Amino acid sequence: QSTAAPVDGSVALAVVPGDGIGPEVTAEALKVLEVAAPAGVKFEQTRYDLGAERYLATHEVLPDSVLAEIRQHDAILLGAVGGKPNDPNLPPGILERGLLLRLRFELDHYVNLRPSRIYPGAVSPLSDAVLGKGEVDFVVVREGTEGPYTGNGGALRVGTPAEVATEVSVNTAYGVERVIRDAFARAQRRPRKKLTLVHKTNVLVNAGSLWWRLFEEVAAEFPDVTTDYCHIDAVMIFLATDPQRFDVIVTDNLFGDIVTDLAAAITGGIGLAASGNVNPDRTAPSMFEPVHGSAPDIAGQLIADPTAAILSGALLLDHLGHPEAAARIETAVIEDLAARTPGAKRSTPEVGDAIAARVAG
Amino acid sequence: QSTAAPVDGSVALAVVPGDGIGPEVTAEALKVLEVAAPAGVKFEQTRYDLGAERYLATHEVLPDSVLAEIRQHDAILLGAVGGKPNDPNLPPGILERGLLLRLRFELDHYVNLRPSRIYPGAVSPLSDAVLGKGEVDFVVVREGTEGPYTGNGGALRVGTPAEVATEVSVNTAYGVERVIRDAFARAQRRPRKKLTLVHKTNVLVNAGSLWWRLFEEVAAEFPDVTTDYCHIDAVMIFLATDPQRFDVIVTDNLFGDIVTDLAAAITGGIGLAASGNVNPDRTAPSMFEPVHGSAPDIAGQLIADPTAAILSGALLLDHLGHPEAAARIETAVIEDLAARTPGAKRSTPEVGDAIAARVAG
Ligand SMILES: CC(C)[C@H](C(=O)O)[C@@H](O)C(=O)O
Ligand SMILES: CC(C)[C@H](C(=O)O)[C@@H](O)C(=O)O
Numbered sequence: 001q002s003t004a005a006p007v008d009g010s011v012a013l014a015v016v017p018g019d020g021i022g023p024e025v026t027a028e029a030l031k032v033l034e035v036a037a038p039a040g041v042k043f044e045q046t047r048y049d050l051g052a053e054r055y056l057a058t059h060e061v062l063p064d065s066v067l068a069e070i071r072q073h074d075a076i077l078l079g080a081v082g083g084k085p086n087d088p089n090l091p092p093g094i095l096e097r098g099l100l101l102r103l104r105f106e107l108d109h110y111v112n113l114r115p116s117r118i119y120p121g122a123v124s125p126l127s128d129a130v131l132g133k134g135e136v137d138f139v140v141v142r143e144g145t146e147g148p149y150t151g152n153g154g155a156l157r158v159g160t161p162a163e164v165a166t167e168v169s170v171n172t173a174y175g176v177e178r179v180i181r182d183a184f185a186r187a188q189r190r191p192r193k194k195l196t197l198v199h200k201t202n203v204l205v206n207a208g209s210l211w212w213r214l215f216e217e218v219a220a221e222f223p224d225v226t227t228d229y230c231h232i233d234a235v236m237i238f239l240a241t242d243p244q245r246f247d248v249i250v251t252d253n254l255f256g257d258i259v260t261d262l263a264a265a266i267t268g269g270i271g272l273a274a275s276g277n278v279n280p281d282r283t284a285p286s287m288f289e290p291v292h293g294s295a296p297d298i299a300g301q302l303i304a305d306p307t308a309a310i311l312s313g314a315l316l317l318d319h320l321g322h323p324e325a326a327a328r329i330e331t332a333v334i335e336d337l338a339a340r341t342p343g344a345k346r347s348t349p350e351v352g353d354a355i356a357a358r359v360a361g
Numbered sequence: 362q363s364t365a366a367p368v369d370g371s372v373a374l375a376v377v378p379g380d381g382i383g384p385e386v387t388a389e390a391l392k393v394l395e396v397a398a399p400a401g402v403k404f405e406q407t408r409y410d411l412g413a414e415r416y417l418a419t420h421e422v423l424p425d426s427v428l429a430e431i432r433q434h435d436a437i438l439l440g441a442v443g444g445k446p447n448d449p450n451l452p453p454g455i456l457e458r459g460l461l462l463r464l465r466f467e468l469d470h471y472v473n474l475r476p477s478r479i480y481p482g483a484v485s486p487l488s489d490a491v492l493g494k495g496e497v498d499f500v501v502v503r504e505g506t507e508g509p510y511t512g513n514g515g516a517l518r519v520g521t522p523a524e525v526a527t528e529v530s531v532n533t534a535y536g537v538e539r540v541i542r543d544a545f546a547r548a549q550r551r552p553r554k555k556l557t558l559v560h561k562t563n564v565l566v567n568a569g570s571l572w573w574r575l576f577e578e579v580a581a582e583f584p585d586v587t588t589d590y591c592h593i594d595a596v597m598i599f600l601a602t603d604p605q606r607f608d609v610i611v612t613d614n615l616f617g618d619i620v621t622d623l624a625a626a627i628t629g630g631i632g633l634a635a636s637g638n639v640n641p642d643r644t645a646p647s648m649f650e651p652v653h654g655s656a657p658d659i660a661g662q663l664i665a666d667p668t669a670a671i672l673s674g675a676l677l678l679d680h681l682g683h684p685e686a687a688a689r690i691e692t693a694v695i696e697d698l699a700a701r702t703p704g705a706k707r708s709t710p711e712v713g714d715a716i717a718a719r720v721a722g
Contacts, residue, residue: 127485
């Protein structure tokens with residue numbers, strides 16, 4: 001399998017820089033990846049121009065042939081995709097569903113991994129009273145291939161006063177169990193060994209019962225992991241007032257989307273939030289991307305913070321079996337954050353250079 | 362119609378104290394309501410014992426005959442319902458769906474109104490840097506009768522490894538348009554006249570297109586209202602870093618549930634968050650309740666903060682056509698909050714007494 005952790009030094013890397021600030025931050029992530037790679041590991045990059053620009057020029061979103069090529073790689077590094085807001089030539093969701101979600105679904109990225117840590121020096125919007133309670137360091141394991149993201153549902157009598165539109169959240173024992181098991185395993189590897197299930201079991205009782213049942217079943221296999229349950233609405237309150245309580249969170253695709261953006265906000269903003277779309281079975285390449293979008297409003301100015309993309313590169317290295325190299329990147333980011341002068345502005349490449357230099361040296 | 366704003370002074374009020382801290386906070390809300398009521402207005406209360414205790418004793422959730430009686434009232438004041446977490450005798454969702462949501466659906470509470478204001482003296486978990494940007498004062502208009510809350514969906518092969526469970530979000534032009542129109546009207550009555558639609562149109566394209574289309578259509582009738590759109594995940598970031606940007610938010614039932622708990626957290630906690638389940642057409646009584654739950658862990662100790670229930674009483678008075686009386690309660694709460702000594706503990710009745718005394722004046 002080309003997607004197993006490579007034993008020789010060559011890593012086939014598909015790079016999808018995307019739109020807006022995507023290419024800018026991807027360049028820095030690649031710069032740092034090259035420096036961090038263990039001796040002998042070499043990235044063989046193939047670039048794929050996909051995203052809003054390609055769609056507007058060619059009406060192609062993700063041709064099957066391109067998907068087939070991408071599938072042959074060891075990993076994927078993605079910048080960000082998305083055009084100008086409300087561009088009339090970009091139908092709503094076409095890139096999200098046709099490109100980003102299609103990659104996640106086709107490559108079976110069922111673990112959407114989003115570490116959430118408040119690094120020293122990061123600017124959190126939370127008060128000192130909340131931050132003073134202790135270190136914030138949790139991981140969200142968001143299901144990536146089911147739930148309300150399946151594109152099920154439809155609409156009837158569109159455009160009329162009698163329109164009915166539905167969205168169907170599809171949850172399977174197969175899909176829910178595997179992501180829960182992955183989350184338990186991750187919790188077991190962490191010092192606190194605590195896993196919180198997030199759902200809305202009191203309203204969404206069909207899906208909720210399935211998640212709850214499998215959570216309890218898999219918990220029996222991990223007796224050393226402490227378990228906890230929170231409704232999605234209560235999580236909002238805890239993330240704002242007591243984020244320290246979380247260690248690992250497992251949740252569905254849509255709740256995970258919402259929780260991770262709040263997690264990103266409280267831990268210092270989406271400028272820092274990295275993510276991995278992981279296929280733990282390695283039947284296809286995993287994909288690493290910053291949580292932020294293409295930010296067309298600031299594109300071309302080289303002012304975007306590439307840290308989230310750089311940290312996504314660390315997740316990529318970790319996934320490929322190079323945890324020490326990943327840790328070197330994270331340490332370099334921590335040092336860089338601590339050294340940042342509030343108010344001082346550095347360009348995107350300056351931040352990349354500074355982090356690369358710390359990794360090198 | 363018994364549910365129109367009463368012209369004579371008699372208000373038929375159905376009181377559902379509920380479980381846990383519900384009865385404790387409801388008592389204080391009633392105390393303040395009595396004092397605040399304009400001269401000549403008298404509340405004729407009927408108490409309905411509904412909730413976990415009743416269910417555990419009788420297996421009744423909401424008998425049709427009780428619902429029929431409640432329907433004859435001018436308004437409903439609800440405390441909180443819910444038993445001990447994970448009580449094996451309480452099937453998940455039975456009270457939520459059978460009582461709370463059934464009332465909202467049967468009485469057509471399509472506007473779930475949740476004002477979100479940071480009062481001076483309230484303890485927000487946000488940093489001074491965020492709070493320093495200006496006053497936070499917005500209202501969430503949450504759709505209350507559709508979306509993922511309809512109980513549509515089901516499960517197949519339950520309890521087996523082949524289980525499939527679905528939840529269907531149902532959105533109708535009828536239901537979406539009326540709540541959007543209500544939100545526009547509310548925005549128009551506020552100084553900033555700004556309305557933000559919150560959804561996830563890039564993924565939930567069927568429902569998203571419907572909400573988007575009707576938002577644009579109704580906007581044309583309110584040319585003086587500024588409009589804005591945010592994805593639900595982006596709202597998480599804005600509520601944590603720039604809540605000042607919001608004036609009125611309109612969104613679906615589930616997104617509204619999530620947004621309003623975060624709104625409650627940042628504005629000082631669910632101890633303060635009031636809500637109205639409003640039937641703007643007055644075809645059935647509206648229901649007013651604190652956003653918080655029954656908090657069985659602190660029930661019986663008289664330490665719950667009744668402020669959210671008291672403010673829900675203010676929303677009730679406003680709905681019944683007594684805006685000045687409602688404003689007197691809100692002013693008394695603001696004064697009480699400003700006078701609170703951090704760390705000092707008052708009992709539930711002490712808080713109620715203090716606010717009632719200020720209303721009395
Ligand atoms: C762009 C969008 C489809 C995507 C999602 O909702 O998953 C994004 O918000 C994310 O979190 O990666
Ligand atoms: C208890 C629950 C059914 C309810 C909801 O989800 O609407 C509550 O969270 C609320 O916000 O009023």
